Amino acid sequence: MGSEGEFEFSDEKWRYTWESQSHTPILRLLLFPIISKTLNPSFKQHNLTVYLHSPPSFLTITSSSSAAALSLRVPIPNVLLDADSPPTLRLFTDHIELKLLLLLPVDHPVISAVHQTSPIHLPLQMEYDVDKLSSVGEVEFVCRSCGYNLTKKPIRNFVEMPSANWREVADNWFGACCCSFGGISEKLVTRYVNSHSCAQGMCLLSSTSVIFYKDDLVESDFPKPCDQHEYVSDDFGGDGVSEGTGSSGLSEERTSTCSDAGEANCAFDENAMIAHPEKGQLSANFRYEVVKNEPDCSDFARTCPDLNDTEDVNNISSCCAHMSSTLGDKDGEHHLSRNARKIETAEIVGNQKSFLNGFLGDVFMARSSNLTKDIEWHEFTCPRCPTPLGAYPCCGGCAPVDEGVRLFKCYISTCVPVLGPGDIFSKYTVDKMFANRLMECANDESTFRFVVRDLTTKSPFLQIVLLNPDAWSCSGNCSNAEDKDPVPKLQLRPVIKVLFSDCKAAAESQLRMVDEWAAKNSAEDIFMLPYHIQDLVNSLIAAKDLYPSSCSSLHGLTLSSLQQ
Structure with missing residues (x-):
């Protein structure tokens, strides 16, 4: 029987994290202890044995050294392994790395055909969902936190909101000059603005939010319209x-x-x-x-x-x-x-004009070009619980300037029970929506450095550096190699890997350093409401524990990931 210290170490809980890249036939496994954070110095690479069980639904890692007992069982995700290629094992100070070769990359369409019972998870496709909602007929929108009905009566009219750069598209298509054919552009823009205004009983849809007429919401208490x-x-x-x-x-x-x-x-x-x-x-x-x-x-x-x-x-x-x-x-x-x-x-x-210029559009993640000092955004909370569900634009603290209230899809549901099979918005979450929009912004602005700022105060809340937009990952806790319980089926999920730093509680001098970093690195400013930024920070903090300590920081920023 080993010593007391050896017995405690053998009972140490271990965590596994599988990782892969799109279009790359390599699967990487990270194994690390949860509590001690470091490996036993007695571990030697030649004393560790890796065995792939057939069919390859799990693998075991055991140690032949009596000084450092190790017996782990790790489930393998649904991938096509190359059985002729032996695994590659490496030891680090705080984790074990194992690499396996694949026959096909994890996002290859053949993978879904082979595993039809459990198809691969695809990135969230942020759509307007007009057809899905219209096919239901009458839709009752409820708060995802408490299930409270948000509308006075079911909504049955749904209209898709065009993109904010509609004028530019019209000018590029018809021409911006007022002569000849170009005059059509301005006429279409005018018609577009008038046809997409908030009206009672109608719901306007964007990729991230649902816009309701203010009087359609229950217990809505808005200020009176402004004076002239x-x-x-x-x-x-x-x-x-x-x-x-x-x-x-x-x-x-x-x-x-x-x-x-x-x-x-x-x-x-x-x-x-x-x-x-x-x-x-x-x-x-x-x-x-x-x-x-x-x-x-x-x-x-x-x-x-x-x-x-x-x-x-x-x-x-x-x-x-x-x-x-x-x-x-x-x-x-x-x-x-x-x-x-x-x-x-x-x-x-x-x-x-404010709507046409993008000032009254989607503010889930706004850019500098979507903001104006004449428009203030106020949070809209659930009448029953204190959960902020969205926002509405005001002019001098008055009622919504366009009579519309924006509710974000990640905080509402289209049926009860919430997140059930009939919930059209069940796949929308804060981290998935943010990851989707962040990659759009990175492609548009050709930058991978961002500063997330408070929409109301413009103060920096979060630094983010996009490392890898094409990663796949899954994680969990290891079991003992002698465990006879059924092996859980794993699915790799698409994620983006990022570096982040929470600036909410930073001192004034640190905030100045963030602004200097943003100016030096040409970081893009993005603006969100404080409550939603905090939800995002919580997701980043929870995901950082999926990596060992030696891999969790770089240049003063913390490594984490967000699901797509």
Whole structure:
């Protein structure tokens, strides 16, 4: 019988972690003690024996040394092992590494065909889920934490939200110029904005969130709409009125509420004139009268003058034939004709412009281009439990500017019981959604360094470096080699490996170092709500224990992983 110390070590609990890479036929096993954190110095590589049991559902590792007893059974995931290639074993100070060769990479389609009873786990495909929800008919959305019904009545109308860069897509497809075919772009953009506004009984869907009309939510207590205030914008641009360098500028003023509900009538000032003909500058004054009305997301109609005077023959050339104008000279002053032909055009205003620019879109993980100082985001919590389910945009602490409340799919369910077989959102989790969006951001910005900031205070909460977006992993506790219990079936799951550092409780000097690190390494800023950042940090902290101590840190950052 061994000594007391040897007996305690033989009863040490061990953890295993299987890892592999996409398109790489190598399977790596990490074995390490959970409590002691280091290996017994008496372990020698030549004293360890690895045996693959046929069929290869598990392997055993035993030690022939009486000074360091070891007897472990480790289940093998569903992969195709190369039986002719012996395993490679290495010892480190705190873990044992074992490498096995595969016939095919773990993500090869043949693997799913071979193991039809337990197909491989694929990365989360973040979809709009319009077809799935519409096929159900009436859907009752509930809080995933407490099962509380969030809507006053079931929702049956679902509309897909287009991407935030819809204007750029339209310009690239139809052209951005106002002449010829390009005018279609602006018309389509206007129609797009008006057709995708929040309405009672309708649910708007994005890849990460569900947008409800505020009055469709139960026990929703929102502030009253803001008082009227002015918006000033410079949306007009003019062509030169002479062959020189002159340009025309038109200014406009509009009075509106935060929800921009109303109709605008534009009256052209009959006394508008060219004030500085010698400089080739054109000035004109427009007056807008806003009639307060119920929010109906209707277009604002604008009537603008056609700079055309039949009494003068000085035609001005322009890139747009229909925009050419003629100026007249009377008593040394250039006057615009009182009988100018009015052209009615559609105008995008207020919250519609914010929506079109991406400021009112998806804020599960927002970028700098999706934020504006005029829009504040407030958390929306479950009426029964204190779980924050999403957010809504405000202007000066008022009601939602677009009447919509965004609830994230990872915090709600589409049926009771939650996460059941009928729950369409059951596969959505914070870490999977974040991993998906993080890889999108990495591909778009060509960077792998990020700083996650508080959406409200803009303070850094988390440093993240994306190490490997194509990893597969699974983990668990080892059993004794003599154990006769059935061997559990393992499935490798797609993960991303990251380095992270929690900055929430960092001192002011450390926060400055984070900002300096971000500037030096061109790190991308991403913004999330505090509660959701904390959920993400908890997932990262839990996953870091899947690796031995010697592999858990690099350059002051902690190694971890997130499921895809």
